[in-house]
Amino acid sequence: MTGATVSPLRFPRIAVLGAGHVGPVIARVAIAAGYHVSIAASGDPKKIALITQVLAPGAEPRWAADAVEGSDLVVLAIPLHKFAAFDPALVADKLVVDTMNYWPPIDGVQEMFDDRRYGSSEIVQDRLARSTIVKTLNHIGYHELEDDRRPVGSRERRALGVAGDAGAVDVVADVIERIGYDTVRLDSLRAGRRLQPGGPAFGVSLRRTEFELALRAEAA
Numbered sequence: 001m002t003g004a005t006v007s008p009l010r011f012p013r014i015a016v017l018g019a020g021h022v023g024p025v026i027a028r029v030a031i032a033a034g035y036h037v038s039i040a041a042s043g044d045p046k047k048i049a050l051i052t053q054v055l056a057p058g059a060e061p062r063w064a065a066d067a068v069e070g071s072d073l074v075v076l077a078i079p080l081h082k083f084a085a086f087d088p089a090l091v092a093d094k095l096v097v098d099t100m101n102y103w104p105p106i107d108g109v110q111e112m113f114d115d116r117r118y119g120s121s122e123i124v125q126d127r128l129a130r131s132t133i134v135k136t137l138n139h140i141g142y143h144e145l146e147d148d149r150r151p152v153g154s155r156e157r158r159a160l161g162v163a164g165d166a167g168a169v170d171v172v173a174d175v176i177e178r179i180g181y182d183t184v185r186l187d188s189l190r191a192g193r194r195l196q197p198g199g200p201a202f203g204v205s206l207r208r209t210e211f212e213l214a215l216r217a218e219a220a
Helices: 022-032 045-055 064-069 080-085 120-127 166-179 191-195 208-219
Strands: 014-017 037-040 073-076 095-098 132-135 159-163 182-186
Touching (some): 014 064, 022 037, 022 045, 022 166, 037 045, 073 166, 095 120, 095 166, 120 191, 132 166, 159 166, 159 208, 166 182, 182 191, 182 208
Parallel strands (some): 014 037, 095 132, 159 182
Antiparallel strands (some): 132 159
């Protein structure tokens, strides 16, 4: 189903697609962790140059196609209602982190995502059939992502779920751990629906053991 080649690179180059609330924060924490980051919006990178300089210093504003081409990992941080117009060819053969949520009270009903048989990232994967999708960073508020980071071994270190195929999850989980979080790895995108709004881990600050217990309690 997917065509992406997952690289075991220790420090993959990251492209963040989206320069709204979420994208610049992800870019900022990734840069702080030592990653090379480019960021792109839907148009001319000159339009986000000042935003990038202020909110994600060190990130390189680029045209989306150029940012993706020069990356090993793409973070999809666009508003979900814009996904229907997103060109799948842009991220073909790429490892893509889906940070989006389908939340009708906030976004309204989105026909593409309004099929309860599938999680939102399964629907994203179906449309981006030549990419490999991993779900994470959707269940923590962008305003928390920077402040809640903790070093390895800290008793206060928060856990984040990472859902997808094993090899891709390993690459993305390594990034999440370097940013400042423990990870709980879910073995499929289908399992990733447990990270969505209404799931046991959504919007809740949990340590790894607590996170795992919450998932087990829901499954019981």
